Amino acid sequence: MDFHTGWLLLAAAIGLSLTPGPNSLLVLTHGALHGHRRTLWTVAGGALGFVALIALSLAGIGALLKASAGALIVLKWVGGAYLVWLGVQLWRAPPIRLQSGNGQDGPGGPAADGRPATLFRQGLLTAVSNPKALLFYGAFLPQFIDGARPLLPQFITMAVVFGVVECLVEIGLAMLAHRVRPWLERLGRRFNRACGGMFVAMGAALPMTR
Template sequence: MDPALWLAFVAAAATMLVIPGPTILLVLGQSLGGGRRSTLPLVAGVAAGDFVAMSLSLAGLGALLAASATAFTVLKWCGAAYLVWLGLRMWRAPVEGAPPPLPPRRAGWQAFVVTATNPKGIAFFVAFVPQFLDASRPFLPQAAILVATFVTLGASNALAYALLAGRLSGAIQRPGPRRVLNRAGGSLLIGAGLATALLGRRPA
């Protein structure tokens, strides 16, 4: 793969990833509640979700979703409902005392589902990745490099946000500030779910 093309992909992907979306909102909220114990499962879930979403997009799932209104609608509403459910749970999370650590499997699974089923992310991969593929070179090696690069960048970005939230979690012990954070994060997740539900399908 052309190094200049790869560096352009790294710069574009890093710029896109640093802007918080539903996945990062989930990572922040759960890291505040679960502390550092939930960091690695969350990062692993994000990495797995990015790998699945990007790989399936390159394999043709993105084209299917772009062409099938039914497939797009099902995925959209499943993702939206899950985000709203997570937001409601965070809104109602207990604020007295330290919250119980998030079970590792649940943390990783939630991060995976939110990342892998985000239709906006899949649509982004379909529109974004082909710009960095050289039609004169074999497809599979280029696709493997781009997937590995994006997964690494996505996991690193999630890790940075999770560690930051973990530090804040240790500093915030009073019920008042914790309640504000829970409700702010829950509201953002619910808003992200509603925005996903209202996401329109682009014409094929």
């Protein structure tokens, strides 16, 4: 992976981690309810789940690239179209609500249970139980693959970059939970539309990069 592609991957990973999703909402809620130190268990579980999804996605991508030399081009265009579709869905999504009125934190179940094992399990299951994440990585990661270079080092680099960035962003969200939570809810749909527009632009531009 060259220098330019590496920086583009890092920027994309940061942008992806900052977009609203089940795990980020779970971390925000746990941070507000249990404090950022306990929420580190939620972050650890989610990071493990994301790495597992990335490994599954890359294994499938690697098998496809070995079977067909032109598969990378197809993956780029199909993946770009999927990113545009995700951006449209995010644009149309309702405003973020981090906690329902009945005391249940939506992404992770009962809000009262702050045991480390429970928080870790909720983070892990929230990550791996989201089929859209597996599809997203399958669409997103091929944009950064150089078919002329060995795949394994590229796969390891991507997994490390996404895993580390996800952890750092979620730790930051947990520490700022009380401040970020009302800010996100106050922005309403504007935040979703900004993130959705970013996905559409990325999906349109990335398949044409070399």
